[in-house]
Amino acid sequence: MNSMLDLLVPAEQRLAALQRRGAAFLGTELAILGGAMSWVSERNLVAAISNAGGFGVIACGAMTPDLLAAEIAGTQALTQKPFGVNLITMHPALDELVQVCLRAKVGHIVFAGGIPPGPAIRAAKDGGAKVVAFAPALVLAKRFMKSGVDALVIEGSEAGGHIGPVSLTVLAQEILPHIRDVPVFVAGGIGRGETILSYLELGASGAQLGTRFAASAESIAHANFKKAFVRASARDAIPSIQLDERFAVIPVRGLVNEGTKRFLAHQAEVVQKFQSGALDKTAAQLEIEHFWAGALRRAVIDGDVENGSVMAGQSVGMVTSVQSVAEILAELKAQAVAALVARAAGP
Known part of the structure; x- marks a missing residue:
C-alpha cells in the first residue's frame, strides 16, 4: 500500500x-x-x-x-x-x-x-x-x-x-x-x-x-476593512439593489452596512423627487450614481466600513x-x- x-x-x-x-x-x-x-x-x-x-x-x-x-x-x-x-x-x-x-x-x-x-x-x-x-x-x-x-x-x-x-x-x-x-x-x-x-x-x-x-x-x-472581511460570511456579500427599473444601478457586490441601507433610502427619495417634478430623469440618475462617489476609498483607506463601499466577493x-x-x-x-x-x- x-x-x-x-x-x-x-x-x-x-x-x-x-x-x-x-x-x-x-x-x-x-x-x-x-x-x-x-x-x-x-x-x-x-x-x-x-x-x-x-x-x-x-x-x-x-x-x-x-x-x-x-x-x-x-x-x-x-x-x-x-x-x-x-x-x-x-x-x-x-x-x-x-x-x-x-x-x-x-x-x-x-x-x-x-x-x-x-x-x-x-x-x-x-x-x-x-x-x-x-x-x-x-x-x-x-x-x-x-x-x-x-x-x-x-x-x-x-x-x-x-x-x-x-x-x-x-x-x-x-x-x-x-x-x-x-x-x-x-x-x-x-x-x-x-x-x-x-x-x-x-x-x-x-x-x-x-x-x-x-x-x-x-x-x-485599513485594519477595519480587513476585520470586516474576517467577520463576514458569504451571505453578507450581496449586489447593490436597484429600486426602480427607470433608474439603472450598476450591480456591485459588497458587504451589507449602513451605507447600503442608506442607498436604498436615497434611491426612494430621488424617485419621489422625480415623480414630483423636482428633478428630471437625467438629474435623478446622476443623484443616484453620485451616492457612492469616493465610497470605496472611504472604506479601504479611511477604514469607514459602515458608510463606505466594502466591495467583497462571496468567498469572503x-x-x-x-x-x-x-x-x-x-x-x-x-x-x-x-x-x-x-x-x-x-x-
Missing part, C-alpha cells in the same frame, strides 16, 4: 501539469492572478503576489498616465518578477495608458470594464505585451480571440465589485469546453485550492482571486484571518495537492 509520502510527489507533479499552460503564459510558478481591485491592487500587494509565485496585477482604475507610470516604477522597485496592469476600456486616456505600460516593459495588459477597442489591442501586441480580456459570454470569447487577445478571464457573479449576471459555474460550462486556443483563467468566488483544481481539470489554465488577497497582510487596506466567508500573501498561496497549493493525494489513496 502506498504511503501518503509516495502519493505526494505524483500529486504535486499532476498539479504542476494542470497549471503548466497558465503558469507559462504568466511567467510564474503558480497560475494564480491577483484580481485588480481599486485602491487595493497597488505596488505593495502586486509585488507581494508576484514575489510569492503568483501574478500581481496593478489596478489602474481612474489613474492618470503619470500616476500609472509612477505606480509601475514603484512596483518594479519591489519585484523582479512578472506582473500585469489592468486598464479600464472606458478610460479617456486608454491609448496613452497602453503606451505607458509598453514604455515600462510591462509584459501583460489586462483590459476590463467593457469590450477592448481593436486599436488598443493591436497597439499592446505590437509593443510586445500579451493581452488579456474578460469574456462574460462564449460569443464574446470567440470575438476576442479573433481580435488577437492572448488569454481570457471568465468572471462569475460571485466576485466582488462590479459583476455580471452569470455565475462562474455556468460560465465555465459555457466557455471552457469550446475555448482551447488560448489560456482561460476562472474568477469569482474562489477561495480554496480544491476549487482551483476542479476548474483546472475542466480545462481552465489558472484562476484569479481578489477577496482573499484584499485581506492579506501586505494589502494596504473563507477569509478567517489576516494572512501573508505567501501563506495564502501556499495554502491554496497545499489544498489542491491534498485533494489529489486523497483521490489517489482511495476510499
Whole structure:
C-alpha cells in the first residue's frame, strides 16, 4: 500500500501539469492572478503576489498616465518578477495608458470594464505585451480571440465589485469546453485550492482571486476593512439593489452596512423627487450614481466600513484571518495537492 509520502510527489507533479499552460503564459510558478481591485491592487500587494509565485496585477482604475507610470516604477522597485496592469476600456486616456505600460516593459495588459477597442489591442501586441480580456459570454470569447487577445478571464457573479449576471459555474460550462486556443483563467468566488483544481481539470489554465488577497497582510487596506472581511460570511456579500427599473444601478457586490441601507433610502427619495417634478430623469440618475462617489476609498483607506463601499466577493466567508500573501498561496497549493493525494489513496 502506498504511503501518503509516495502519493505526494505524483500529486504535486499532476498539479504542476494542470497549471503548466497558465503558469507559462504568466511567467510564474503558480497560475494564480491577483484580481485588480481599486485602491487595493497597488505596488505593495502586486509585488507581494508576484514575489510569492503568483501574478500581481496593478489596478489602474481612474489613474492618470503619470500616476500609472509612477505606480509601475514603484512596483518594479519591489519585484523582479512578472506582473500585469489592468486598464479600464472606458478610460479617456486608454491609448496613452497602453503606451505607458509598453514604455515600462510591462509584459501583460489586462483590459476590463467593457469590450477592448481593436486599436488598443493591436497597439499592446505590437509593443510586445500579451493581452488579456474578460469574456462574460462564449460569443464574446470567440470575438476576442479573433481580435488577437492572448488569454481570457471568465468572471462569475460571485466576485466582488462590479459583476455580471452569470455565475462562474455556468460560465465555465459555457466557455471552457469550446475555448482551447488560448489560456482561460476562472474568477469569482474562489477561495480554496480544491476549487482551483476542479476548474483546472475542466480545462481552465489558472484562476484569479481578489477577496482573499484584499485581506492579506501586505494589502494596504485599513485594519477595519480587513476585520470586516474576517467577520463576514458569504451571505453578507450581496449586489447593490436597484429600486426602480427607470433608474439603472450598476450591480456591485459588497458587504451589507449602513451605507447600503442608506442607498436604498436615497434611491426612494430621488424617485419621489422625480415623480414630483423636482428633478428630471437625467438629474435623478446622476443623484443616484453620485451616492457612492469616493465610497470605496472611504472604506479601504479611511477604514469607514459602515458608510463606505466594502466591495467583497462571496468567498469572503473563507477569509478567517489576516494572512501573508505567501501563506495564502501556499495554502491554496497545499489544498489542491491534498485533494489529489486523497483521490489517489482511495476510499
